[in-house]
Amino acid sequence: MRHPPEDGTPPTFSRRAFLKGASAAAVTGTVPGALPTAPSGPTSYAPGSHAITLSVNGGERRLEVEPRTTLLDALRDRLDLTGAKKICDRGACGGCTVELDGIAVNSCMVLAIDAVGMKVTTIEGLAPGEALHPLQEEFVHCDALQCGFCTPGFVMAAHACLNKHKNPDRATIQHELSGNLCRCGTYGRVFEAVERAAGRKG
Amino acid sequence: MNPRREEHEITVGFAGNAKKIKVKVDDRDLRPWDLETKFQTVGTDQARADGVAKVTGRARYAYDINLPGLLHGLIVRAPIAKGTLKALDLEAAKAMPGVKAVLATKQPGARIRFAGDDVAAIAAETLDAARDAAEKVRMEFTAEPHVTDVLEAPGAPKLDQDGEVTAPWPERGAERIETAIQAARHVRSATYRCEVQTHSSLETHGLTARWYGDRLTVWASTQATFGTRAGLAGTLRIPAENITVHTEFMGGGFGSKFQPGIEGVLACRLAKAADAPVKLMLSRHEEHTCAGNRPGAIIQIRAGVNDDGKITAFDYRCWGEPGFTGQGGGTRAPSDYFRDTARRDTQDNVATDMDAGRAMRAPGWPQGFFATELMLDELAAAIGMDPLEFRLKNDRNEVRLAEWRQGAEAFRWAERRNKTPGQPRAGGDPRWLHGCGLSSAAWGGMGGPGARVTCRIHADARVEVRNGAQDLGTGLKTVLQMLAAEELGIPVAMVTPFVGDTRDPVGPASGGSVTTPTMAPAVRHAAALARRELAARVAAKLGVDAAKVACAGGQVTVEGGQTLSFVDACKLLGSDTVEVVGERFPNHQGYANSVAGCQFAEVRVDRHTGLVQVLDMLAVQDCGTVVARKQAESQTLGAMIQGVSYALHEQRIVDHLTGRMVNGDFLYYKLTGPLDMPAMRAILFPVANGHTNVGAAGIGEPVAVAPAAAIANAVFNAIGVPVRHLPLTPDKILKALARARRV
Ligand code: FES
Ligand code: FES
Numbered sequence: 001m002r003h004p005p006e007d008g009t010p011p012t013f014s015r016r017a018f019l020k021g022a023s024a025a026a027v028t029g030t031v032p033g034a035l036p037t038a039p040s041g042p043t044s045y046a047p048g049s050h051a052i053t054l055s056v057n058g059g060e061r062r063l064e065v066e067p068r069t070t071l072l073d074a075l076r077d078r079l080d081l082t083g084a085k086k087i088c089d090r091g092a093c094g095g096c097t098v099e100l101d102g103i104a105v106n107s108c109m110v111l112a113i114d115a116v117g118m119k120v121t122t123i124e125g126l127a128p129g130e131a132l133h134p135l136q137e138e139f140v141h142c143d144a145l146q147c148g149f150c151t152p153g154f155v156m157a158a159h160a161c162l163n164k165h166k167n168p169d170r171a172t173i174q175h176e177l178s179g180n181l182c183r184c185g186t187y188g189r190v191f192e193a194v195e196r197a198a199g200r201k202g
Numbered sequence: 203m204n205p206r207r208e209e210h211e212i213t214v215g216f217a218g219n220a221k222k223i224k225v226k227v228d229d230r231d232l233r234p235w236d237l238e239t240k241f242q243t244v245g246t247d248q249a250r251a252d253g254v255a256k257v258t259g260r261a262r263y264a265y266d267i268n269l270p271g272l273l274h275g276l277i278v279r280a281p282i283a284k285g286t287l288k289a290l291d292l293e294a295a296k297a298m299p300g301v302k303a304v305l306a307t308k309q310p311g312a313r314i315r316f317a318g319d320d321v322a323a324i325a326a327e328t329l330d331a332a333r334d335a336a337e338k339v340r341m342e343f344t345a346e347p348h349v350t351d352v353l354e355a356p357g358a359p360k361l362d363q364d365g366e367v368t369a370p371w372p373e374r375g376a377e378r379i380e381t382a383i384q385a386a387r388h389v390r391s392a393t394y395r396c397e398v399q400t401h402s403s404l405e406t407h408g409l410t411a412r413w414y415g416d417r418l419t420v421w422a423s424t425q426a427t428f429g430t431r432a433g434l435a436g437t438l439r440i441p442a443e444n445i446t447v448h449t450e451f452m453g454g455g456f457g458s459k460f461q462p463g464i465e466g467v468l469a470c471r472l473a474k475a476a477d478a479p480v481k482l483m484l485s486r487h488e489e490h491t492c493a494g495n496r497p498g499a500i501i502q503i504r505a506g507v508n509d510d511g512k513i514t515a516f517d518y519r520c521w522g523e524p525g526f527t528g529q530g531g532g533t534r535a536p537s538d539y540f541r542d543t544a545r546r547d548t549q550d551n552v553a554t555d556m557d558a559g560r561a562m563r564a565p566g567w568p569q570g571f572f573a574t575e576l577m578l579d580e581l582a583a584a585i586g587m588d589p590l591e592f593r594l595k596n597d598r599n600e601v602r603l604a605e606w607r608q609g610a611e612a613f614r615w616a617e618r619r620n621k622t623p624g625q626p627r628a629g630g631d632p633r634w635l636h637g638c639g640l641s642s643a644a645w646g647g648m649g650g651p652g653a654r655v656t657c658r659i660h661a662d663a664r665v666e667v668r669n670g671a672q673d674l675g676t677g678l679k680t681v682l683q684m685l686a687a688e689e690l691g692i693p694v695a696m697v698t699p700f701v702g703d704t705r706d707p708v709g710p711a712s713g714g715s716v717t718t719p720t721m722a723p724a725v726r727h728a729a730a731l732a733r734r735e736l737a738a739r740v741a742a743k744l745g746v747d748a749a750k751v752a753c754a755g756g757q758v759t760v761e762g763g764q765t766l767s768f769v770d771a772c773k774l775l776g777s778d779t780v781e782v783v784g785e786r787f788p789n790h791q792g793y794a795n796s797v798a799g800c801q802f803a804e805v806r807v808d809r810h811t812g813l814v815q816v817l818d819m820l821a822v823q824d825c826g827t828v829v830a831r832k833q834a835e836s837q838t839l840g841a842m843i844q845g846v847s848y849a850l851h852e853q854r855i856v857d858h859l860t861g862r863m864v865n866g867d868f869l870y871y872k873l874t875g876p877l878d879m880p881a882m883r884a885i886l887f888p889v890a891n892g893h894t895n896v897g898a899a900g901i902g903e904p905v906a907v908a909p910a911a912a913i914a915n916a917v918f919n920a921i922g923v924p925v926r927h928l929p930l931t932p933d934k935i936l937k938a939l940a941r942a943r944r945v
Pocket of ligand 1: 090092095
């Protein structure tokens with residue numbers, strides 16, 4: 001559910017149109033259509049700090065953000081969920097990938113206030129406690145990582161890929177991960193890891 | 203005092219080419235592993251020691267450090283490429299909400315050396331607040347005419363309309379090379395170019411700094427924890443022992459992160475001024491424009507060859523493009539082809555008003571190998587010889603000669619090469635031209651002395667190994683873990699490696715592919731000392747003569763008595779801990795002082811659009827003793843992928859009017875991505891080199907030397923004309939195809 005501004009200041013200008021555009025662009029290159037329909041609620045926030053509640057990894061988290069605060073900054077700086085990385089801050093690398101209602105988005109391109117009312121899943125929430133998700137196990141098994149900075153983004157994008165496709169072939173995997181960059185050069189082993197995880201699911 | 207040495211006979215070389223040599227080893231050190239050593243753990247596939255931390259997002263990089271009261275810093279930078287700072291007013295910025303510290307880094311009158319030179323720094327409660335304040339910084343400059351186009355800079359060679367250098371060859375050292383050129387049956391001359399590549403590490407430069415009185419702790423994204431500590435101590439003028447540097451994880455450096463840098467120093471200064479911890483990491487744009495790059499190069503080569511394929515003359519000159527410093531743009535041609543060839547090497551630098559070049563993964567080598575290997579294929583074509591045969595004829599490196607043969611067979615070179623360059627495959631889609639190319643790879647990287655490793659054995663049979671240097675993602679932690687496990691004869695899971703904390707023993711900067719070859723012998727030595735110490739403790743507990751107790755192969759054996767498992771032996775430690783420090787002794791004279799490799803690539807070229815796609819690549823690479831196989835393969839594949847990117851995509855594009863890089867982001871600075879991925883294979887070629895007790899060699903750099911050259915040669919084979927300018931973008935391919943049609 002969406003929280004209205006709590007300081008009572010009147011809305012100054014609408015960012016809704018801007019947000020819609022930004023959010024659509026934020027969807028990792030591969031999702032047809034757009035984000036899940038945004039919940040209804042007030043259409044504008046005044047500048048300055050607002051208290052919102054985000055549903056993150058199954059828990060409700062209350063935090064203060066400005067309207068301009070990205071979901072990525074909110075997760076990293078306010079909630080100390082630093083698995084998602086700010087690598088390009090422009091929707092070009094996938095390092096900040098999280099899921100909104102099960103769909104991969106670049107969280108640097110989503111405003112925190114726009115994620116209110118949606119289920120946010122980050123790399124930290126993929127598997128409970130000490131357990132690993134099969135994808136995470138396969139990433140380790142295939143050594144599909146080097147410095148590891150891009151890895152949380154790849155795991156999340158791969159997870160969203162497996163949400164969409166039961167048994168993706170190599171081309172589908174490449175396509176679904178095409179919004180993610182790795183400078184160390186782990187792509188081939190990432191594809192293998194995703195294939196193996198898909199095989200286990202199947 | 204000379205250390206006492208013991209002579210050992212060891213078997214070095216590689217399968218099919220084994221040699222016995224004698225090495226003199228410090229008598230505190232261990233007999234080197236050699237071709238006959240049977241390993242339990244070394245060379246096997248093991249999960250990366252920090253894999254789980256990385257796939258769960260729990261790994262904390264410098265970028266991820268959150269501390270109570272943490273402030274966010276940024277640097278305000280000059281928009282002009284050359285001139286002086288005329289006026290600077292920071293008052294309005296200081297008055298902005300949330301701002302806690304503002305510092306000038308230059309005073310009026312200071313020189314501006316490139317667009318992006320630092321002027322001021324700000325720390326605020328959020329990065330957004332710091333950005334708001336940055337907009338209030340008032341700077342005035344006196345701009346001067348700048349030169350950012352290397353071809354227009356003083357000292358640059360003139361090029362003709364085909365891109366060929368027109369200047370005469372230099373006089374210096376001309377006699378021998380001129381004679382050889384005159385005498386050669388065939389002579390070719392050509393000019394090659396490489397554009398500037400940025401390191402593009404995904405974690406940007408910077409650090410998080412916290413002061414406790416006069417003590418400083420930083421979490422740095424660095425390739426040199428100890429170098430960062432020394433750099434901060436010198437710049438901040440505080441004792442090095444007051445500084446602790448943490449780098450447990452780091453997100454890529456590729457040669458650009460050896461110093462704290464202006465960003466690191468400013469983070470510390472802002473933290474001091476604000477009396478609060480500060481995180482200052484560069485933005486993506488700054489990372490491209492202000493944090494170094496691989497210099498561009500203009501390389502001219504003329505070479506002579508005889509009918510039988512022997513290269514008799516090789517004249518190489520290079521104008522490097524290292525930015526405003528005007529230093530460090532040198533490039534390097536392969537040497538194994540020219541051991542008995544008349545040869546000259548001339549290097550110049552051309553300064554421009556751009557960010558300074560820095561070391562990048564085999565600095566200068568990919569440029570030099572690209573130019574030379576393409577010239578080699580041009581020479582081979584001129585005399586009608588297959589490029590592989592041409593290499594076999596001229597290469598004097600016996601390791602690589604074996605690798606060429608293995609690689610050619612694995613790649614099916616003879617079969618796959620395009621026999622009719624410029625023509626589509628018979629019966630295939632005429633739109634696509636296919637071709638195959640190859641290149642040699644080389645590097646040094648045997649490491650050296652100076653590192654130490656702590657090894658502790660606890661009563662619960664947990665073993666810890668510690669060193670203060672950093673693991674860039676190469677798998678150093680896994681290497682330390684596996685080597686300790688091998689020496690102690692226990693499962694790797696019982697060993698925990700710790701790196702990246704300057705309170706632990708000293709280790710090298712990770713440059714020149716020296717980290718593993720430097721660290722590996724020290725950890726093996728540490729584990730051996732720990733093994734002996736454990737035996738001594740067991741002897742004392744059991745009340746037997748220490749000389750009668752030995753620890754090896756995961757067991758402690760009392761001569762003529764009982765045998766204890768490692769776990770049971772450790773239990774006898776009670777509340778004690780075994781703690782020893784292993785040394786890294788100097789290298790002995792072993793087998794081969796460099797590593798050799800070769801690579802093969804297949805491409806297809808779209809005649810309609812000029813697009814080049816790499817379809818398949820193979821590397822055969824020597825890295826001495828392969829310790830952590832999976833991680834060594836990962837690093838090899840990674841260097842190949844980075845090489846595809848350098849060959850096809852990456853270039854800094856500069857608007858010469860403003861003197862600024864216009865593609866300083868990941869939208870327009872193209873890196874190879876998942877959709878560009880060819881099939882790829884890495885074959886590690888085991889060589890026992892006997893230089894140290896382990897004989898590991900670095901693999902980060904040698905592999906990065908060859909891909910662009912192999913791909914450029916494959917394009918030559920596909921379209922029938924060489925494209926001598928990296929990256930091989932569609933515009934250049936279309937131009938070459940048009941030229942090929944004309945001739
Ligand atoms: S940081 Fe969000 S896509 Fe790059
Ligand atoms: S593992 Fe380093 S960027 Fe992907």
